[in-house]
Amino acid sequence: MFFQFVGFLVLVRLTSASDVENCPDPASVDNSIFVAKQEEGQLLGTYFCLQGYHLVGKRTIHCNASMVWDAPSPTCHLGHCPDPALFNGEFNSLGPVQMSDNITFQCDDGYILMGSSWSQCLEDHTWEPPLPICKSRDCGPPGNPAHGYFEGNDFNAGSNITYYCEERYCLVGTQHQQCVDGEWSSTLPFCQQVPQTELEKVLLAFQEGKDLCQATKDFLKRLKESGLIMEEVKYVLEMKKAELEAKRLL
Template structure:
């Protein structure tokens, strides 16, 4: 800065001070030449220009050694985060830093994918988010039900898998047999009784989602054919209708039997 006393100015002259690039006025000052030939104040001083210290980004920090004109600052992120933007900024005249401040974004692990017969819960796939896995009814989870996105951008384990639930071999009474060797969810077995006995209920049992068989207590009862129906103009002879029991048919006088005169109760009832 040059002092106004080094120059000649008329009364009422207004002067304004400015600093060279890289310097700022310590205080804004304007001086006026007064009637007595003096100025209404003293000349200000120019000090090195400085930028305000920039704030640290979330999940990161800024390395500041100097904030004067031309100085540089460097941005760094915490582990598990990546810098988006320029890592270096410079202090310019006007107390401004170059470019916009960068931000720290969480690292991306990628979509680990769905699993068969199950569902995945979690959609960000970034550090430190987790994904939870569940199986649909009738299936059980093999492996960990949760995996986490790590700071290195990798998942901390393999995703699990869903396997069909097992009901185990069915427990049936000694007089009941079953056919089938698959005991997992939705598989079927066929139940049977010994000859001369009939199964009470359905002959097929299904492995259910709760791990039980749909026919838990199958029962065999002796085959019984029931009383046969009467025939017009004739009669049925016999009062036993169990397995191997025999009934006979006779016609009234004046009628002839058309068909076998004897019927036997069979094992299928």
């Protein structure tokens, strides 16, 4: 074993000189250590960046049958972790980040921080906790449930919407929702079909038939099958008429 210094490169060979005399010396890489060893009939070389630097490129190369290295040498860049990034926000790092450095994050007005407000550069070149993102406090347009709809055209933070269902459907879930920190306050509700009552099936006879005589026959037939009496039908029709009249006057 012997050591060779080339500029800021520290070259460490773990093989004898005869093992590597036919392979050229690897290119000098500043701020790195190069370890070469013979394995399965070929010479392998691995670069390790010094503390405070991170490697860009292929870490391990080998000397092939043509006595040339199979890949260009990597480089060692100052700053142990990748540069942090935060759209719609800012952090307190102004230069290359070293190992064990901590940085803190803050979002611009109108945005909320999703994730940790700080992170540290670790020895394996990663950030922990993972870098956060800044998300808008406003909400996107909400979805429409099948056979339903919502009322409201403001989707900014603090705005409210109300869900409704079509006729013959009832709402299951939260009807009134608010935009809070970029999310609607509840999950999307759904509209459940309301089963027909015997009376509704009887009245449907008039809607299904275009011929008045046939529609009347169908109505009387269904009325008999249901066991209802005409007075009950009359009462329900009067109630529906009153409801429609009240809606018209609103």
